[in-house]
Amino acid sequence: MEDMLGRPRTSGFSISVSVLIKYMLREQRLLFVLIGFAVPALVFNVFHVSTSSRIKHVSVAESWQSTELSRIPRRIAYELPEVMNRAGKVPLGLKRKRLRVVVTGGAGFVGSHLVDRLLERGDSVIVVDNFFTGRKENLLHQLKNPRFELIRHDVVEPILLEVDQIYHLACPASPVHYKFNPVKTIKTNVVGTLNMLGLAKRVGARFLLTSTSEVYGDPLQHPQVETYWGNVNPIGVRSCYDEGKRVAETLTMDYHRGLNIEVRIARIFNTYGPRMCLDDGRVVSNFVAQALRKEPLTVYGDGKQTRSFQFVSDLVEGLMRLMEGDHVGPFNLGNPGEFTMLELAQVVQDTIDRNAKIEYRPNTEDDPHMRKPDISKAKKLLGWEPMVSLRDGLPQMVSDFRQRLFGDEKEAI
Template sequence: MHLRKRVLVTGGSGFLGSHLCERLLQEDCEVICVDNFFTSSKQNIEHLLPNPRFEVIRHDITFPLYVEVDEIYNLACPASPIHYQFDPVQTIKTCVHGAINMLGLAKRLRIPIFQASTSEVYGDPEVHPQPESYWGNVNPIGYRSCYDEGKRCAESLFFAYQRQHGLAVKVGRIFNTYGPRMHPNDGRVVSNFIMQAIQGKPITVYGDGSQTRAFCYVDDLIELMIRFMRNDHNFCGPLNMGNPNDFTILELAQKIIKLTGSRSHISFEPLPNDDPSQRKPDIAIAYSKYKWEPQTQLNEGLLQTLNYFNKFI
């Protein structure tokens, strides 16, 4: 009989997963990190390997997994457009088959399970900011649909298991998150801009840069994830997880140029397909239920991220 909480984190060597594994180890949990290393890096968890309470399993969750644990955090899935559009069929399989396999495991063990959903379920929203009650405006056959609809289907599965089998599920809709251990070439706006700025390359802004995004620092997001999972088991979500302070993409580019002291100029390019014009969470539920709001200011978080990216130059 083990006394420590044993936690399974799928996608555990990814950007968010590695930070979650680290935090759970700090809380004296035993952590099983599962990853197929398709888009993630072993370097993200290298510093955790000497810890005797940390275990790594190379596994693709589109196939069943048999382990004995007390909690599951299902974070496995490519999360940037470059990565999830590279193999859209595999992205859908990871979202759907992966969810079915992890829910099956949680059902067998009768344990709580968290699903890392996404703000992409809102598509190009016609409501701003986006509350959890908004059903979204998604193109079901567009280039982004493998991820958007994959995650929407996963949410449906989680709630179906909750209603049909009484499973303790938690569904969190994660908005733009940034920080150390982001993939330098994942095509996301923060990593793109920082890498372009520190290399002195033109900073690529799509459209006129007036589209807005809200950026949450990774430590703040992990804090909410833990609070959500550990409290109020009657509330399954969905729960918006992100920073409600939004900026235009042009403002972000200018801020990063200033922080890096870069001589990069801004290069305006055509907007990609189905790129949302605005995206920011309504976090009223996160605040009222968990007394959570982001603590890290954008400048502070960008400096931490910049320090991490400097080692790639």
């Protein structure tokens, strides 16, 4: 097409494109435009690659974490700390970490000796005791220790403490005491153990249950090994203690298997030593107190029942090795040296009064005829065995009893 002067007619669009091209080529504007597109594209690509790499890394980490947590029941996975506390051996050259330890029943005979050992090695110790059988006098020498705390509390009621280890000793252990209130005894064994296991679960502490040789009842196997299931009367006068401890062991293992709680189980055989209750019905304390008071030694039945007696320091050593070791148990902790009641009476006579008389009385219900531990497992896995003989340990107990009865020595052991 031509205009009125005969020139070719050009569309407005063509003119605009031509002008735009000339404008872009002028003064290197095109270069700046290209740079303007290239820079955002480069930044986007770099960010995208970095993000993809991080997401991939996180995915691998989350996958590993998910695999690890899948081994733990879902109901407790959310409670686990980022790094779980695993007890292990301290490498050479590194100082052992000071632990915060709770001892239930720590004002009692065995508990107070355990507290002394824990404080001696540098740990901080909290004693929880309702003083039913425990005595404050057993701990008076520790009251000024800044690493020692004493709480009057019944473990049948829950308690929350921040600790690394729990030694659960709370329970009356002599027939006189546990028969006095059998319902309270079984509640302590069952509800008290549940509460302390719950504490171990909440704070990630290692838990040690002090069970008893009474779980074997009147045994049909001699000596008793840990695999023996026992011969217990479930409705007898001693069952509040015997069956209570058996249930406590069941609860402990269920928390271990179902909730991954680190637990240890000790089955304690007859133990004696300073700080025992004077009149608790147990044969060693009965004989010693009677001989010191110039009373006849009461022997129940024909006196041919057998028992094995370990000194308290040996037991404490065994408990600590069990807690610090890598094995759940149960472990028999006792002295395999076996004595009849008449032989024990003879040792007491030789130690205190050779002229002490023996008085026979009818045997008590469900009293075991034989009691002797097989400690092969403790020897092999814990490297533990008792070191104090009855004739070496009994004089220390006699000295303590004499001071408490008559006050004729300056200081008790």
